[in-house]
Amino acid sequence: VTGSPGGDMQWCFSQVKGAIDDDVAEADIISTVEFNHTGELLATGDKGGRVVIFQQEIENKNQPQFRSEYNVYSTFQSHEPEFDYLKSLEIEEKINKIRWLPQKNAAQFLLSTNDKTIKLWKISERDKRPEGYNLKEEDGRYKDPNTITSLRVPVLKPMDLMVEASPRRVFANAHTYHINSVSVNSDNETYLSADDLRINLWHLEITDRSFNIVDIKPANMEELTEVITAAEFHPHQCNTFVYSSSKGTIRLCDMRVSALCDKHSKLFEEPEDPSNRSFFSEIISSISDVKFSHNGRYMMTRDYLSVKIWDLNMETRPVETYQVHEYLRSKLCSLYENDCIFDKFECCWNGNDSVVMTGSYNNFFRMFDRGHRRDVTLEASRENSKPMQVLKPRKVCTGGKRKKDEISVDSLDFNKKILHTAWHPQDNIIAVATTNNLYIFQDKVN
Amino acid sequence: MISTMECAVDAQSLISISLMKIHNSRTQRGGIKLHKNLLVSYVLRNARQVYIKEKYAEIYRMQQYEEVMTVCNEIQELNPLDLEAEDAEDEEQARTACCAEEASACGSPCHRGAAHCRAAGTVAGCSLLEDGCKEPEPSYYRSCCMEAPPAPLCEQCPANSSAHCNKTTVLDLDTHVVTTVENGYLHQDCCCDALQCGQSAQSPAKKRKVEFGCCASDAEEAPDFTAARKRAKREDCSYSAPDYTDTSNISNLISIFGSGFSGLLSRQADLEQICSKQALASLGAWTRAIVAF
Numbered sequence: 001v002t003g004s005p006g007g008d009m010q011w012c013f014s015q016v017k018g019a020i021d022d023d024v025a026e027a028d029i030i031s032t033v034e035f036n037h038t039g040e041l042l043a044t045g046d047k048g049g050r051v052v053i054f055q056q057e058i059e060n061k062n063q064p065q066f067r068s069e070y071n072v073y074s075t076f077q078s079h080e081p082e083f084d085y086l087k088s089l090e091i092e093e094k095i096n097k098i099r100w101l102p103q104k105n106a107a108q109f110l111l112s113t114n115d116k117t118i119k120l121w122k123i124s125e126r127d128k129r130p131e132g133y134n135l136k137e138e139d140g141r142y143k144d145p146n147t148i149t150s151l152r153v154p155v156l157k158p159m160d161l162m163v164e165a166s167p168r169r170v171f172a173n174a175h176t177y178h179i180n181s182v183s184v185n186s187d188n189e190t191y192l193s194a195d196d197l198r199i200n201l202w203h204l205e206i207t208d209r210s211f212n213i214v215d216i217k218p219a220n221m222e223e224l225t226e227v228i229t230a231a232e233f234h235p236h237q238c239n240t241f242v243y244s245s246s247k248g249t250i251r252l253c254d255m256r257v258s259a260l261c262d263k264h265s266k267l268f269e270e271p272e273d274p275s276n277r278s279f280f281s282e283i284i285s286s287i288s289d290v291k292f293s294h295n296g297r298y299m300m301t302r303d304y305l306s307v308k309i310w311d312l313n314m315e316t317r318p319v320e321t322y323q324v325h326e327y328l329r330s331k332l333c334s335l336y337e338n339d340c341i342f343d344k345f346e347c348c349w350n351g352n353d354s355v356v357m358t359g360s361y362n363n364f365f366r367m368f369d370r371g372h373r374r375d376v377t378l379e380a381s382r383e384n385s386k387p388m389q390v391l392k393p394r395k396v397c398t399g400g401k402r403k404k405d406e407i408s409v410d411s412l413d414f415n416k417k418i419l420h421t422a423w424h425p426q427d428n429i430i431a432v433a434t435t436n437n438l439y440i441f442q443d444k445v446n
Numbered sequence: 447m448i449s450t451m452e453c454a455v456d457a458q459s460l461i462s463i464s465l466m467k468i469h470n471s472r473t474q475r476g477g478i479k480l481h482k483n484l485l486v487s488y489v490l491r492n493a494r495q496v497y498i499k500e501k502y503a504e505i506y507r508m509q510q511y512e513e514v515m516t517v518c519n520e521i522q523e524l525n526p527l528d529l530e531a532e533d534a535e536d537e538e539q540a541r542t543a544c545c546a547e548e549a550s551a552c553g554s555p556c557h558r559g560a561a562h563c564r565a566a567g568t569v570a571g572c573s574l575l576e577d578g579c580k581e582p583e584p585s586y587y588r589s590c591c592m593e594a595p596p597a598p599l600c601e602q603c604p605a606n607s608s609a610h611c612n613k614t615t616v617l618d619l620d621t622h623v624v625t626t627v628e629n630g631y632l633h634q635d636c637c638c639d640a641l642q643c644g645q646s647a648q649s650p651a652k653k654r655k656v657e658f659g660c661c662a663s664d665a666e667e668a669p670d671f672t673a674a675r676k677r678a679k680r681e682d683c684s685y686s687a688p689d690y691t692d693t694s695n696i697s698n699l700i701s702i703f704g705s706g707f708s709g710l711l712s713r714q715a716d717l718e719q720i721c722s723k724q725a726l727a728s729l730g731a732w733t734r735a736i737v738a739f
Contacts, residue, residue, distance in 0.1 A: 090475055090477070094476075178476075180481075196481055279493055282485060
């Protein structure tokens with residue numbers, strides 16, 4: 001499984017996908033990254049509504065140094081821009097989330113969602129095709145029936161591999177507000193979708209109805225104080241899910257308790273430090289992502305400045321807190337003006353829950369080794385993209401004299417942000433999305 | 447309590463930035479983002495709270511200043527004192543000059559008037575400013591501590607002698623006697639001539655430098671004040687004959703000021719009402735903006 005802990009690990013550049021030029025087309029901005037359950041497939045979604053799936057070359061697995069070569073497997077247009085005529089609103093095609101279903105047969109299934117509609121896609125391979133039709137020519141033209149004198153059985157002949165993506169289900173019209181999360185249940189039959197104020201429970205086979213299980217919309221919208229920011233099912237307990245809020249709280253709900261889970265079973269909240277109070281306290285405490293650990297005993301939350309690990313048995317405070325970029329606390333005003341303070345960073349666990357990772361600015365991303373209490377800052381950039389080049393740890397100078405190789409806070413490029421990262425479920429391979437490029441790094445094999 | 451120190455942008459700017467964001471969100475592609483606008487409304491609320499408190503404190507100070515100025519002007523007609531040099535280099539003296547209060551009572555240079563410190567200390571807004579203002583402004587102090595409040599006001603002052611004058615030197619323009627007051631005790635120093643007028647290093651007249659921040663009405667007061675000062679000085683320098691002072695008037699004034707402006711506290715409730723109404727009225731538009739959203 002995963003090798004040595006993050007502290008000893010060295011990370012190497014493996015691949016980068018995407019356009020090289022600095023002029024970024026808005027449609028190419030990556031909006032979600034997700035490995036499937038085996039790690040063989042890596043899916044990305046972008047602002048243009050496209051899904052690109054990369055597949056790990058199995059043949060190269062025998063050569064360890066090339067084991068993580070991911071090549072394009074399938075590309076398809078998942079969502080198109082729509083117009084809601086009733087509200088005169090345009091619905092963005094941007095893919096907010098992709099979640100893979102566990103594989104049941106030869107085909108792969110994933111859920112992709114934009115702000116309003118969730119779709120179930122089937123990705124299947126075709127490497128044979130029938131030849132020898134009776135009524136059709138090879139090019140598809142119909143034969144003149146009068147010329148047919150005999151019958152034969154068409155034969156399947158091998159062909160070049162073709163990967164097809166087809167929409168199998170469309171789950172629409174169930175969300176008034178913008179969908180921020182989807183999560184597949186461990187029962188492999190249901191999944192939840194969450195928007196700002198509601199969470200719905202779906203059956204994967206049924207598209208014309210869903211159950212509303214959480215509704216935090218107040219009777220009077222002027223009394224609105226918080227919204228749902230993320231939701232996820234527990235990895236093993238199919239009755240349990242959590243949702244995070246803009247107020248920095250996480251609620252754990254048990255669907256066995258009642259049909260409507262407005263009342264939480266557990267409320268996770270850390271009291272605010274009054275000495276840190278500022279104009280922006282509410283913004284920076286808003287949780288942008290919540291993820292269960294693989295073993296189901298912990299969950300991780302990301303707010304603007306930190307990552308917190310919670311033990312599901314302790315609601316009063318997190319068991320671990322990691323500062324991602326505390327040096328930004330004195331810059332919150334500027335970050336508010338340029339809207340960066342609203343950036344929603346995601347976070348992820350490694351396969352054995354020993355290391356967590358999240359993104360930052362200047363194309364930096366951070367890893368926190370929980371066991372060894374070590375953290376490292378790395379950079380995804382074209383300058384460090386020679387094959388198998390080892391990534392050098394980066395350091396941000398927070399004050400005083402700037403050492404060589406350090407970068408000062410004022411030199412950080414806030415347009416280069418890493419919001420989406422993913423960790424291979426079993427290996428030390430990570431996918432890091434900059435604005436429009438996808439970087440794949442792997443640990444150095446000694 | 448919101449710490450404003452980390453931000454170079456003040457509450458007012460934040461309010462306008464936030465409103466702009468809310469306005470822009472209405473035309474953004476994909477519809478209004480509820481989450482983002484909710485967060486912006488929190489910033490708006492926080493900024494508004496700070497702004498209201500600041501505004502309230504300012505209005506309160508304005509009210510106090512106007513009252514004190516009225517008092518000063520009335521006294522000046524009775525017993526004009528020389529207000530010494532225009533030179534405001536010695537700001538330390540300016541701070542200690544308040545005969546009613548010790549300067550240390552008004553540690554924060556944000557305070558507009560040393561004399562207001564004790565009274566204003568009970569005002570929430572003022573204390574907020576103490577907390578919030580971490581950048582010391584040049585310690586200009588507005589002080590008319592040599593002037594007594596008019597008699598009616600004095601009667602309201604309780605005999606609160608917790609405030610001491612350190613050392614106050616006054617020059618009686620009529621008698622041209624320099625008098626130093628220490629801890630409420632009077633020392634008659636010497637007769638003053640025209641030269642000494644300008645050289646007195648202890649001159650508390652430097653206290654008279656007035657701090658006018660963003661308060662428009664303060665600025666209007668300033669020219670009159672300065673003019674009055676200059677007028678007094680010119681008059682003084684033309685005299686040369688020393689004389690004995692009639693100390694009884696002065697001692698009365700000083701003992702009255704020794705009790706501080708606590709008499710004004712009785713009017714605080716009224717002022718609060720006025721201040722809050724004024725402040726809130728100006729923010730009505732913002733309230734509507736948030737509610738409407």
